[in-house]
Amino acid sequence: MANKELVKGNEAIAMGAIEAGCKFYFGYPITPQNEIPEYMAKNLDNEGGTFVQAESEVASINMLLGAGSTGSRAMTSSSSPGISLKQEGISYMCGSQIPGVIVNMSRSGPGLGGISPSQGDYFQSTRGGGHGDYRTMVLAPASVQENYDLTMKAFDLSDEYRNPVLVLGDALLGQMKEPITRNKYKKKEYKQDWILDGAKGRERRRIKSLYLADGDLTDHNWMLFEKYESMKKDIMFETKYLEDSKMVIVAFGSVARILKSSIAMAREQGMKVGLFRPITLYPFPTEELSKVADSIKNFMSIELSTGQMIEDVKLSVGAQNTTVDFYGRPPGSIPSPDEFLEEIKTIYEKRIK
Amino acid sequence: MKQVFKRPESLVDVPTHFCPGCHHGTIHRLVAECLDHYGLRDKTIGVASVGCSVFMYDYFDVDVVEAPHGRAPAVATGVKRSKPDHFVMTYQGDGDLASIGAAEIIHAANRGEKLTVIFVNNTVYGMTGGQMAPTTMIGQETTTSPYGREEESAGPPIRIAEIMAGLGGTSFVGRGAVDTPKNLMKAKKMLKRAFEVQINNEGFGFMEFLSTCPTNWRMTAEKANERIADELIPYFPLGVFKGDK
Numbered sequence: 122m123a124n125k126e127l128v129k130g131n132e133a134i135a136m137g138a139i140e141a142g143c144k145f146y147f148g149y150p151i152t153p154q155n156e157i158p159e160y161m162a163k164n165l166d167n168e169g170g171t172f173v174q175a176e177s178e179v180a181s182i183n184m185l186l187g188a189g190s191t192g193s194r195a196m197t198s199s200s201s202p203g204i205s206l207k208q209e210g211i212s213y214m215c216g217s218q219i220p221g222v223i224v225n226m227s228r229s230g231p232g233l234g235g236i237s238p239s240q241g242d243y244f245q246s247t248r249g250g251g252h253g254d255y256r257t258m259v260l261a262p263a264s265v266q267e268n269y270d271l272t273m274k275a276f277d278l279s280d281e282y283r284n285p286v287l288v289l290g291d292a293l294l295g296q297m298k299e300p301i302t303r304n305k306y307k308k309k310e311y312k313q314d315w316i317l318d319g320a321k322g323r324e325r326r327r328i329k330s331l332y333l334a335d336g337d338l339t340d341h342n343w344m345l346f347e348k349y350e351s352m353k354k355d356i357m358f359e360t361k362y363l364e365d366s367k368m369v370i371v372a373f374g375s376v377a378r379i380l381k382s383s384i385a386m387a388r389e390q391g392m393k394v395g396l397f398r399p400i401t402l403y404p405f406p407t408e409e410l411s412k413v414a415d416s417i418k419n420f421m422s423i424e425l426s427t428g429q430m431i432e433d434v435k436l437s438v439g440a441q442n443t444t445v446d447f448y449g450r451p452p453g454s455i456p457s458p459d460e461f462l463e464e465i466k467t468i469y470e471k472r473i474k
Numbered sequence: 475m476k477q478v479f480k481r482p483e484s485l486v487d488v489p490t491h492f493c494p495g496c497h498h499g500t501i502h503r504l505v506a507e508c509l510d511h512y513g514l515r516d517k518t519i520g521v522a523s524v525g526c527s528v529f530m531y532d533y534f535d536v537d538v539v540e541a542p543h544g545r546a547p548a549v550a551t552g553v554k555r556s557k558p559d560h561f562v563m564t565y566q567g568d569g570d571l572a573s574i575g576a577a578e579i580i581h582a583a584n585r586g587e588k589l590t591v592i593f594v595n596n597t598v599y600g601m602t603g604g605q606m607a608p609t610t611m612i613g614q615e616t617t618t619s620p621y622g623r624e625e626e627s628a629g630p631p632i633r634i635a636e637i638m639a640g641l642g643g644t645s646f647v648g649r650g651a652v653d654t655p656k657n658l659m660k661a662k663k664m665l666k667r668a669f670e671v672q673i674n675n676e677g678f679g680f681m682e683f684l685s686t687c688p689t690n691w692r693m694t695a696e697k698a699n700e701r702i703a704d705e706l707i708p709y710f711p712l713g714v715f716k717g718d719k
């Protein structure tokens with residue numbers, strides 16, 4: 122393979138962003154994502170962009186809101202407690218239809234929690250996260266290469282839908298090093314007939330989320346809802362071994378990655394187990410997973426939390442005479458392929474034999 | 475016939491929602507006159523804050539983005555960094571700027587962002603119905619200080635212009651009032667300086683206005699106007715705190 126570079130997960134995110142034409146970065150330090158702002162601080166100026174270390178996550182999301190309102194490609198990154206602080210701004214960005222990329226290299230909570238990998242922010246990411254009935258698209262990479270590729274993709278999706286896009290990783294995906302190919306970004310053009318650049322030779326433009334006139338907010342929300350529905354055409358997922366599987370493991374991100382080894386071991390031991398990995402967590406590949414349930418009836422959601430994505434799995438396949446089992450645990454140590462294998466074995470023996 | 479009282483071009487010809495005797499309208503007018511004066515109408519991006527001033531996007535004939543409560547200086551930072559050749563201003567109340575947005579204003583000012591911030595201090599939360607603000611005077615009765623603001627529990631009213639002047643990043647800091655024609659002229663002169671430091675790329679321009687809220691002060695427009703000189707100016711002195719006069 123040509124031109125592989127050994128890159129740390131967090132750096133791959135920053136590299137992908139710069140390759141996609143990100144010109145502005147706003148952020149506040151928090152482990153385990155500090156390599157992203159550090160890379161940006163070092164490299165963004167050389168690319169004709171600007172790095173600002175903000176006074177807080179609240180300020181950085183609002184700087185993103187400001188830069189986004191002018192049609193510039195911009196991003197912020199943080200980790201769980203910081204993402205909580207950004208939620209007000211994300212809600213405003215959704216309400217005002219302002220694009221921007223937000224990276225959450227999540228850590229464990231609640232509260233200050235710890236810095237070990239966790240998938241405990243699934244609900245926060247996929248259910249809006251802040252106030253009001255809104256959604257952000259959520260991309261969940263499972264390798265350093267995907268950190269790079271999906272960050273580039275996030276900028277396109279964000280511009281296409283005029284909506285913030287969240288890249289959800291975790292400490293594992295941020296800290297590990299893997300060889301990647303720096304794929305070239307193919308620039309696409311997006312409509313800029315809404316951006317703020319001074320009312321020269323045109324009517325003034327207003328970007329806002331306040332709608333007080335009777336019925337206006339209802340209309341605005343229906344319009345946003347239709348937009349969220351239209352995002353389904355960009356659903357992404359990966360499957361493995363589904364042709365002959367009797368049981369399907371559903372997992373995302375770093376857990377899915379570890380599970381690839383567990384599933385390979387299970388198959389060596391004669392268990393017909395497959396993998397379904399959602400890459401877009403919102404929109405969730407509901408119909409696609411439901412199609413799988415036409416022929417395979419046993420599902421197992423494996424997560425590094427006490428159970429969040431399992432709700433989407435059940436919503437997808439629950440009405441099709443299926444079983445949906447769960448293995449998950451709160452964060453702490455990084456789960457091993459063997460730990461998962463044991464759990465898969467238990468459920469497989471219970472359901473298949 | 476000579477027109478003596480012409481609406482500035484940067485103001486849209488619509489009735490405002492401000493209560494009778496509220497100074498927001500006068501301050502809007504001064505800001506619009508400055509936008510006209512420097513020919514900024516078509517290169518301005520305004521940042522609206524949350525409070526009675528949120529409707530600035532209906533009144534100023536310029537591009538405007540709405541910021542969450544208190545966050546206008548952060549939003550304006552993002553706007554200005556990506557559009558450095560544009561004129562970027564925020565217009566914020568005292569609840570917005572001096573309370574919930576205290577961190578954002580201090581740091582945007584200290585970074586020396588090339589912005590112009592218009593700060594309207596009416597010593598109460600206007601839009602939400604007259605609650606106590608950080609700027610509320612000692613003894614002033616509000617809906618959340620029904621027995622008058624007490625210094626022991628609420629601290630003294632905060633003097634923002636003085637704080638701004640102490641920060642390295644500010645280039646111009648002034649405080650004015652629009653209660654009398656004389657004060658209004660002085661305030662306009664200072665506001666111009668707060669515009670110029672941005673136009674000349676010198677740094678952060680900050681202009682505080684002492685303003686009325688007759689509705690929540692429970693006063694007539696006339697009494698409210700008098701209160702500016704009687705009570706507010708002695709505690710919040712007018713003048714230039716930093717930069718050329």
Ligand SMILES: Cc1ncc(C[n+]2csc(CCOP(=O)(O)OP(=O)(O)O)c2C)c(N)n1
Binds near residue numbers: 526
């Ligand atoms: C996060 C958040 N908290 C509270 C509010 C409610 N709120 C709306 S306006 C306002 C105060 C406005 O007062 P001020 O900034 O003094 O402006 P004025 O209305 O007096 O011009 C508050 C607290 C809000 N919109 N958002």
Ligand code: SF4
Binds near residue numbers: 498689
């Ligand atoms: S409530 Fe007060 S600040 Fe708001 S418009 Fe009325 S007088 Fe002005």
